[in-house]
Amino acid sequence: MKLTRLAQIGAVAAVAALSLTACAANEGGTTPAATDSQAPSLTGTLNGQGASSQQVAVQSWTALFNQTNPDAVINYDPAGSGTGRESFLAGAVNFAGSDRAFKTDEIAEGGFGACAADSGLVEIPAYISPIAIIFNVPGVDALNLDAATVAGIFAGTITNWNDPAIAADNADATLPDLPINPVHRSDKSGTTGNFTDYLSANAADIWTWGSVEEWPAGVVGEAAEKTSGVVEAVKAGEGSIGYADSSQAGGISSVAVKVGDEFVEHSAEGAAKTLDASAIEDGRTEGDLAFKIDRTTTEAGAYPVLLVSYLIACEQYEDENVAALVKGFFETAVSEAGQETAATNAGSAPISDDLREKSLAAIALIK
Structure with missing residues (x-):
């Protein structure tokens, strides 16, 4: 070849x-x-x-x-x-x-x-x-979100970008009065399985569908095929937020998730630290x-939204x-x-x- x-x-x-x-x-x-x-x-x-x-x-x-x-x-x-x-x-x-x-x-x-x-x-x-949680919000380049807020967004209980739950951890951001459009995979996806595993492990009272590879029927959001489809949908839609393997998320704004008392951006090093804490x-x-990933780790610098x-x-x-x-x-x-x-x-x-x-x-x- x-x-x-x-x-x-x-x-x-x-x-x-x-x-x-x-x-x-x-x-x-x-x-x-x-x-x-x-x-x-x-x-x-x-x-x-x-x-x-x-x-x-x-x-x-x-x-x-x-x-x-x-x-x-x-x-x-x-x-x-x-x-x-x-x-x-x-x-x-x-x-x-x-x-x-x-x-x-x-x-x-x-x-x-x-x-x-x-x-x-x-x-x-x-x-x-790492799985990057990517977003397209005018005037906002970075966001801090805890697991409960991420779960609320994708479960459909948090529907606007100026919601108090988002504002609480983003005092320096000017959050617009803009509807949230969560984007998820339309196809059966291990990325979806890993992402929902994180939601379920950290906010099971909000994300009640467990760890699933196929997006639950009736749950809010726009469906897009494969990683590339999610990335393109987020890029194209103001107010959109989605999840994608970080290798295909370059140049797009992404969320820092709360781990312990700090907010951690997605990185290879953070993903590796989470796997090191797993068995x-x-x-x-x-x-x-086959690993059981520790999604609730509080290890400094760990990023628990990852796929293996x-x-x-x-x-x-x-x-x-x-x-x-x-x-x-x-x-x-x-x-x-x-x-x-x-x-x-x-x-x-x-x-x-x-x-x-x-x-x-x-x-x-x-x-």
């Missing part, structure tokens, strides 16, 4: 047609830093689908892949987390990207068409990113590194070459070089050395 095809990554196409958005290759099951110059490069094609939040990161991992495996191709369609998991379950793709891991009851039910019979899953937290869920297998996006694969594939390609691609993604290039291009938080070690041990199970 030639690097010029990276420009195609923004195009969403059907999996069956294989006109998907990113092309990538990999270095024979080793990380870039450890690649043996004499080792043969991998060949073949993988198909993946899932979280649009990972789009820029996949583009970055693609470039790194192609440095050592120019004849191996990975197609990735950023159609959304839910779609990616459904396609992986149906066996339509070889791997998935998702802003949440499969739930333990989903795994117990089985039926993963991408995998060999009785295979376990490998779920790797390869992409850690892997109980009941997970050796290769399943997973690369999801089978422990065992029917095709050994597919297994080798998946294994190598995942190793590239979690390598120090892979995490650094994603951080540079997507603004994500590099995983810690400890998590990298755990991730590589999980990836080693792929065969």
Whole structure:
């Protein structure tokens, strides 16, 4: 593959047609830093689908892949987390990207068409990113909001920008008498799941729908498809507010959320601090590194409105070459070089050395 095809990554196409958005290759099951110059490069094609939040990161991992495996191709369609998991379950793709891991009851039910019979899953937290709460309010460049106020806005109980709840934490802002237009995802979205998980964990008496990937029917707001749609809707509509992966929220005003006694702006460092305060869920297998994010942390500088996006694969594939390609691609993604290039291009938080070690041990199970 030639690097010029990276420009195609923004195009969403059907999996069956294989006109998907990113092309990538990999270095024979080793990380870039450890690649043996004499080792043969991998060949073949993988198909993946899932979280649009990972789009820029996949583009970055693609470039790194192609440095050592120019004849191996990975197609990735950023159609959304839910779609990616459904396609992986149906066996339509070889791997998935998702802003949440499969739930333990989903795994117990089985039926993963991408995998060999009785295979376990490998779920790797390869992409850690803050979710920016973005807004478009004339004359207002910055806002401080606590969780209850954010929940009230998206639940529809706070409907005007000069509401006393907003004014209380923004004494220096000139808040207009302007209706609030909350913008949410129309598609099934891991970003929505992570955002509503934050609302539910911190303001369950206001946001009463729990942690959901599909926006609840009847709840106020404008619906927009995928991250790009939310960003464009907020940009285009005065009085709008929405949520989006920070990699696609550049140049838009955003909210600082209250954590403990301070207001914290979204940042990769803040997201990483929140993950450091979190733990892997109980009941997970050796290769399943699914985190329970601590949304209520009061750690100084932590930003709890974040997503942890997973690369999801089978422990065992029917095709050994597919297994080798998946294994190598995942190793590239979690390598120090892979995490650094994603951080540079997507603004994500590099995983810690400890998590990298755990991730590589999980990836080693792929065969």
